[in-house]
Amino acid sequence: MAEGLELRSARLPTRSAASTPEAAFSSWLGGAKSPMTPERLREGVRTFQAAALDSTYTQSKNALVQALCHLRxxxxxxxxxxxxEIAPWFEARAKELPEAQRAKELRQLREGTLEVTVSIPIPKDVLEQVAVAQREAVEKLHADMMVADLRAEQAIRSQAAQRRVEVQAGQAEPDVKSTRSAKSAGVRAKAPLSDTQWGAFLGRLISHATSKAEDQAxxxxxxxxxxxxxxxxxxKISGVLDDIPNGAEWIGRVSAGIRLAERCRYSATNDGADRLAIDTILASDSTPSMAYSPLQSSRDGDLExxxxxxxSTxxxxxxxxxxxxxxxxxxxxxxxxxxxxxxxxxEREGRVxxxxxxxxIMHQMGRTVPWLELLHDKLGLKKEDYLGVSVPYSGSKLAEAKxxxxxxxxxxxxxxxxxxxARMQDTLGGGQAQSFDELKEQDIKRAVGRMVEKHQANGKPILIVDDGGYAAKVIRKHFPEREDQFRIVEWTTRGIRQFEQIPQPKMSLISAAESRPKVEVEPAFIADSLxxxxxxALRQRFPDLKDKRILVIGAGNIGRACALAAQELGATVSMNDLKPERLxxxxxxxxxxxxxxxxKAVTGxxxxxxxxxxxxxxxEIFSLIDPGTVVASASSVDIETRSESPHENGHWSxxxxxxxITMGADEKSKGQRAAFKNQVTEGGVRALEVSLNRSAAAYGLEARVERRDILAGGFVLNLSRKARVMPxxxxxxxxLNVTEAMAQATQTTMPGKHLMESAREDRILxxxxxxxxxxxxxxxxxxxx
Known part of the structure; x- marks a missing residue:
């Protein structure tokens, strides 16, 4: 939303108390009626010219615009x-202007379009005040909901507990008659599925990985x-199903599967439909799959x-x-x-x-689980010497729990x-009072502080993996006396840039971000995922990318790979980069x-x-983007679209x-805005439009609210908190890349940045x-x- 927008009355300057040309023109304007004779029209032009005689060109133009708005x-x-009638007089005056302005004003006069700056004064802190009020309102709503949710959860747990008690009682004192009846009907009192099979099935169920036969059952x-x-x-009410194709049918299957597990565990299956589903699950392989389940929505990870x-309930x-x-x-x-x-x-370096x-400090996903087990079993990583920090916009809740x-x-x-x-405030309004970087610094500071305590207890140096740039800055700021006790592995270009800004570092860093596997092979995989x-994310706006005009900003390896991948899908793709030679x-x-x-690149x-x-x-660049354009980021945080105004920054959820806001008197000001699906948001924007139009109507203007969307709040698009985001x-x-960099880091004591050794790059490839x-x-x- 534009700040400091001011709608001013562009009146002609008063020349003296005794002078009356302004009053004469105001009188003519107030009495102007149709039809009007040519002489009466020329009279209005003459009185306007007299009133504007000692005004600047800009003042006169503003006054003309207001007069035309009044007539309109x-x-x-x-x-x-x-x-x-008045245009020739303005053309004569425009010829006295400086060359650049003269050409612009004469063009406007020829085209019959006058451009002036129109604004409404808004105190600079008003939107921050709105955010504070929203946060407080949502906090109260959250408190009320927590009381209701606690009661509901207690009721669910009570019902489940009662069912378990009934089953256990029935097992302790079996009813011979009912058992015979069950056998004669062919219903098994206890489902034959093991916990392993149930766990694998429910995992497939919540992660869009069930088979066609399971879906049918x-x-x-x-x-x-x-x-x-x-x-x-x-x-359905939460809106998390809106982006999933046939979301209502999917959640119906998920719910049916969970209820089936509940019945089989705490009661008895009762008919052929249950037996069909159980037999189908029995026929499925419970071994973790190497297959990739295609993304269904940007909220797949949150749903998991x-x-x-x-x-769990x-x-x-x-x-x-x-x-x-x-x-x-x-x-x-x-x-x-x-x-x-x-x-x-x-074999060559030992249990390093x-x-x-x-x-x-990394994306804690499904791949992290077996990887850490291997580091523990083969490289000697001790669990008591380990701490993981989950990056909030990418961490899988399943992986964290596992x-x-x-x-x-x-x-x-x-x-x-x-x-x-957090979810309510970020969705309904108010957001987070602190910036992402402030919270991240505190998060890393807590983690580094704990590692320093471990070092003091066992004397071992500290190896930090990923987000090394952030971590290095935190170490320099809060733990400078401990700096030489750290070794860092960094696999993002942004992290490398941050590290390189630290003067005379005493810690060593291995750059996995600049290794050949990262530069030559990985971009294609990242591009496919992105x-x-x-x-x-665009599915509801565009069924596909055919003939869509897409701009990729950043002509590095990943940017180029993304551009080529989008082009393969039929998009018309252009690229922009700060460095002409790289572009x-x-x-x-x-x-x-x-x-x-x-x-120019961001328009159209x-x-x-x-x-x-x-x-x-x-x-200043974002404001040039056409209304309706959708923006996405492939950078790890919201740095690409970050605004200096906190209320204009988003959240990954x-x-x-x-x-x-655009105001005008021409047809362009009447453009249609895409409606918001969330009725709370849509209602608020409509109220804003009504309020603005009331203010603008006095000047013969109309207001339009323009919308530009940033996917995932400006955070990286392809790390959607799923357990698996690519094959x-x-x-x-x-x-492979990170592990090799870790091994090299354990052998490196010299401070500063080090590239990955070529022999290690060769081994990875x-x-x-x-x-x-x-x-x-x-x-x-x-x-x-």
Whole structure:
């Protein structure tokens, strides 16, 4: 929303108390009626000229605009005749202006379009005051809901407990007659599925990984009404199903599956529909799958976490089984390339992590679970010497729970607000009072402080993996005397930039971000993931990308890969970069177009993807984007679209819409704004439009609120808090790269930045090609285009 917008009455300056040309023109204007004789019209022009005689050109133009707006409001058929009569006088005056302004004003007069700045004064802090009020209102709503939710959860747990008591009582004193009746009817009193099979099934269920046969069996149960109406209703009301194709049918199947598990665990199955579903589950493989379940919505990860919590309430005994058997948590043996890599490291360098405290500040996903187990088993990582910090916008709630259950302590305390309150404030209004970077600094400071305590207790140096740039800045600021006790692995370009800003660092850093596997192979995989998430996020706006005009800002490896991937899907793609030579290299030999001027490049686009790792769309550039354009980021935080005004920044849990106000007297001011699905938001914007139009009507103007959307609040688009965001074969490349950098870090004591050793790069590429030849070949082909 524009700040400091002021709508001023552009009156002619008063020349003296005795002078009356202004009053004469006001009198003419007030009495102007149709039809009007030519002489009466010329009289109005003469009185205007007399009143404006000692005014500047700009003052006179503002007065003319207000006069025309007055006529448009009262006598619209007089607007064009009056303008035609007065235009020659303005053309004569415009010729005395400086050259640049003269050409602009003469063009406007010829075209009959006068442009003036119109604004409404808004105190600079008013929107922050609104945010404070919203936060307070949502906090009260949250408190009320927590009381109601506690009662509801107690009721659900009480009902489940009562069912368990009834089953246990029935098992202790079996009723011979009812048992015979059950046998004669062919119904099994106890389902034959083990906890492992139930856990694997429920994991597939909440992560869109069920088979077609399982879906059909669950649809039959849902058709029979065997669903939890509380779950189905809550999900529909929350809006989390809006972006999922056939979301209502999907949550019906999910609910039917959870109720089936509940019946089989705490009561008895009762008919052929239950038996069909159970037999179908029995026929399914419970081994974690290496397959990738395509993204259904940008909220898939949030849904996984919510549904795990529901399972924990409805069938508490199976929540652990879900974590132990989820299809997207591979077994350590399934990471074949990493296993081979670790064997070589141990053979040549030993169990290199035995002598280190290890802190990971990273995307805690399904791949992290088996990877840490391998580091523990083969490289000597001790669980008591480990701490993981989950990056809030990417961390999977399932992975966090699994890691903690397995003894790898993982904290997710970036946001001090309760989870539900945070979600409500970020969605309904108010947001977070502190900036993301402030919270992140506090988060990392707490973690580093704990690692310092471990060091003091066991004397081991500290190895930090990922977010090394952030961590290095925190260490320099809060723990400068401990700096030489840290070694860092960083795999993002932005993190490297942050580290390079630290003068004379005493800690060492291994740059996995600049390794050949990261630069030559990984971009193709990241691009596929980004474009998939981009398509899903845009699905309700665009059915596909064919002929859509897309701008990619940032012509580095990942930016170029994203541009080519979008072009393959039919989009018309252009690129922008601060460095002309890098932009030229990126588009050379392709059908991509280079646009060097960012101010022009952002106009006329359906969507913009920013991939620079910097603030590529600050306020002054973002305001040039056409209304209706959708913006997304591939950078790890909201840096690409970050505004200096806190209320204009978003949260990763929901899309961010920035509103601007346009006022005018022409047809352009009547453009249609896309409606918001959330009725609370839509109602608020409509109220704003009504209020603005009341103020503008006195000047013959109309107000329009323009909308520009930023997906996922400006945070990285493809890290959607899912347990798995790309095929595990491709995720293994990331693990190979980081593991090799960790091994090198344990052998490096010299401070400063170090590139990955070429022998280590060769090992990564060789192992990846050996175990995943198809993906390796595809990435190579893509990088050579």
């Amino acid at each position: 409001h009262r006598q619209p058929d007089l607007v064009e005749p009056f303008f035609r 669950l649809e039959l149960l849902a058709h029979k009404g065997r669903v939890d109406q509380a779950l189905v209703g809550a999900m 976490g919510l549904l795990l919590r529901w399972i 409805a069938t508490p005994g199976l929540a652990r089984a879900v974590l132990d058997n989820h299809p997207h948590f591979p077994r350590p043996a399934q990471l074949r390339a990493v296993n081979a890599q670790l064997d070589q490291i141990v 992590l035995e002598g280190f405290n290890v802190l990971t 890691l903690n259950r397995d003894g790898f302590e993982t904290v997710a305390d970036h946001d001090p607000r309760p989870e539900l309150l 474009v998939e998430h981009f398509q899903v 030229s290299r990126a588009v050379a030999g392709t059908k991509l177009t280079g646009e060097a001027d960012i101010r 686009k359906d969507a913009i993807l920013a991939v620079t790792g910097a603030n590529s769309l600050p306020d 929901t899309d961010l819409s920035r509103l601007s 595990i074969q491709r995720e293994e490349l990331i693990l 060789s192992l990846f090609e050996r175990y995943h030849p198809e993906d390796f070949a595809a990435a190579r082909r893509f990088s050579k285009r």
